[in-house]
Amino acid sequence: VREVDYIRYRDRFAKAAKARRTVSDDEIPKxxxxxxxxxxxxxxxxxxxxxxxxxxxxxxxxxxxxxxxxxxxxxxxxxxxxxxxxxxxxxxxxxxxxxxQAAEKSKRRSGKKAAPGQGDDKKNGKEEDGKDGEEEKGKGGGSERRPVQxxxxxxxxxxxxxxxxxxxxxxxxxxxxxxxxxxxxxxxxxxxxxxxxxxxxxxxxxxxxxxxxxxxxxxxxxxxxxxxxxxxxxxxxxxxxxxxxxxxxxxxxxxxxxxxxxxxxxxxxxxxxxxxxxxxxxxxxxxxxxxxxxxxxVTDSHPKLVHRLVRFKPEFFSYPNRHGQTIHGWVVKPPNFKKTDRRPLLVYVYGGPLGTRKIVVDGSYSRDGFLFAHYMAQRHGYLCVVIDPRGVSGYGGLFENANYEQVGKPQVEDLVDGVKYWIEQGGVDPKRVGIHGWSFGGFQTQMCLYTAPDVFQVGIAGAGPTEWENYNAWYTSGTIGPSRPGKADLKKFSLRPLAKNLKGKLLLIHGVEDTNVLFQDTIAIYRELLKAGKETHVELFIDPTGGHGLGGDVKPLNKYRKYEEFLLRTLGKGA
CATH class of the missing domain: 2.140.10.30 (Dipeptidylpeptidase IV, N-terminal domain)
Structure with a gap:
């Protein structure tokens, strides 16, 4: 199994640590x-x-x-x-x-039931049949006992x-x-x-x-x-x-x-x-x-504060994408929202397969999709939506398999169609559209900003696997595309060649000690953006001791304060 290095900054001097993983071009041991x-x-x-x-x-x-x-x-x-x-x-x-019956037949063939006089011969080390005798010798003498086929x-x-x-x-x-x-x-x-x-x-x-x-x-x-x-x-x-x-x-x-x-x-x-x-x-x-x-x-397991936090109810919605397929989501509207408003639109997305799970689920009180959305709607007047595009689990095989050999592209189509849908509904400023996501959603956020820069003006991308050739082979072989041992076939899905297309503002977030999606992926895309002259378009926010979901020096409150400040600075407040 391959071992990759990452850096820990917890002591006086930085130390290299290792993470075990099998990537797309590794030989899979049989x-x-x-x-x-x-x-x-x-x-x-x-x-x-x-x-x-x-x-x-x-x-x-x-x-x-x-x-x-x-x-x-x-x-x-x-x-x-x-x-x-x-x-x-x-x-x-x-x-x-x-x-x-097969076992009984095997016993008879192997001479399990000895013929008269055969036992004396065996005691003297003599075998009536050489092959069967070797099998018996193995069984009686502690050697391997062969299973019946x-x-x-x-x-x-x-x-x-x-x-x-x-x-x-x-x-x-x-x-x-x-x-x-x-x-x-x-x-x-x-x-x-x-x-x-x-x-x-x-x-x-x-x-x-x-x-x-x-x-x-x-x-x-x-x-x-x-x-x-x-x-x-x-x-x-x-x-x-x-x-x-x-x-x-x-x-x-x-x-x-x-x-x-x-x-x-x-x-x-x-x-x-x-x-x-x-x-x-x-x-x-x-x-x-x-x-x-x-x-x-049966249970009553939550304090009163929790019941107050979950009293808000998003509205479910759906719309047809450009291929006639139905895409689902929910929306959190700000107070006194009117179709004549010009509100910032904030999209939250994951976009990848999760087995039987997805994001648009009744009662999903996630920090990103629910709590932060309500905060931005109530405090700053944003219209916040959560969308499950093609690529997500739970909507049939066609959707879950949509990534294969075209990772991120179906999602961009569906998300662009979703933005257009909400612009047509009224109340949205088409010049103030932001998107954010984590892990696969961090990849998808960047994909949207690089390939649909006229639709998405602002993005927050957390821990996105922008270099699929570096990710776990178990995941990529089923979700991203086929690859051969010794051949970096998944390199063609890297986001680095697309980074030059960035027009809006992008905040990259990552934990340095992330052993799931390597921090080096974010550094690679950050370098590519700098080389493309995008230094005024991109910002980097890192957790020096954080993992895939952070959890180090950057606490959840720190993370969302950064989100809030960045969005208000780039998209502004709602009307």
């Missing part, structure tokens, strides 16, 4: 993975054979093998393997009775052509009949639950539509599947139950909002979840799906 079956009822006597049902090679950063799952009758086991190089997902199945059969294979995070969510398991297999895939364009009949190797979706479904658990009898879904609203995840036998899909929670960390009782009659919605703080709630849905709050 390793083998195995899946075995073993009869624990015979473990004490060591009579059971170790049965190998899978042997594969992991040679890609995103190769995945799921945890094997037993059928309710303990007769079958299923798992899946994703090969990143081919993009194929294989769902496999092994049948226990057939594996046991019984390969799990591929019962379904499909090509994954969606978001980079979905293969880790396939995770097949059995339905109540111990025959059909349930799994998640993006074959319909969105993450949905599918049911596989291994006998015919045929698949049918149990859920469908332009929304996402995430499996949280099932009843002990596997008849009911509990999921979270964005079916009712793109910014909300509600708990639904799927009756596997009847193939019915029904909502079980009465209140709109965002449910997370869902836990289901074995009998499927009780559901616990964290619940939040704008205007209400997050708490643990309980629902009894078998009864009339009533939301019962």
């Amino acid at each position: 390793h083998e993975v195995f899946v075995y079956l073993y009869d624990l009822t015979k473990a004490d006597s060591e009579e059971a054979e170790l049965i190998q049902i899978f042997h594969g090679t992991v040679d890609g950063p995103r190769d995945i093998i799921s945890s094997p799952q037993w059928s309710p009758d303990s007769e079958r086991v299923t798992f899946c393997f994703f090969d990143q190089q081919t993009s194929h997902v294989e769902i496999r199945q092994a049948i226990w009775s057939e594996a046991v 019984h390969e799990a059969q591929v019962v379904y294979r499909f090509l994954h052509f969606g978001g980079p995070n979905t293969p880790s969510m396939v995770s097949p398991f059995y339905a109540h009949d111990s025959r059909h297999i349930l799994f998640v895939s993006e074959q319909t364009g969105y993450r949905h639950v599918h049911m596989l009949d291994p006998v015919y190797q045929s698949v049918e979706p149990l859920t469908a539509g332009r929304f996402e479904v995430y499996v949280d658990g099932h009843s002990k009898d596997h008849r009911r599947l509990f999921v979270r879904t964005t079916k009712d609203h793109s910014a909300r995840t509600h708990v639904y139950v799927i009756d596997v036998q009847k193939k019915e899909f029904q909502r079980v929670v009465p209140a709109d909002g965002t449910y997370s960390n869902v836990a289901v009782s074995d009998d499927g009659k009780r559901v616990l979840a964290n619940y939040v919605t704008f205007g209400r703080a997050l708490e643990l709630v309980r629902v009894d799906p078998a009864k009339k849905p009533v939301l019962k709050t």
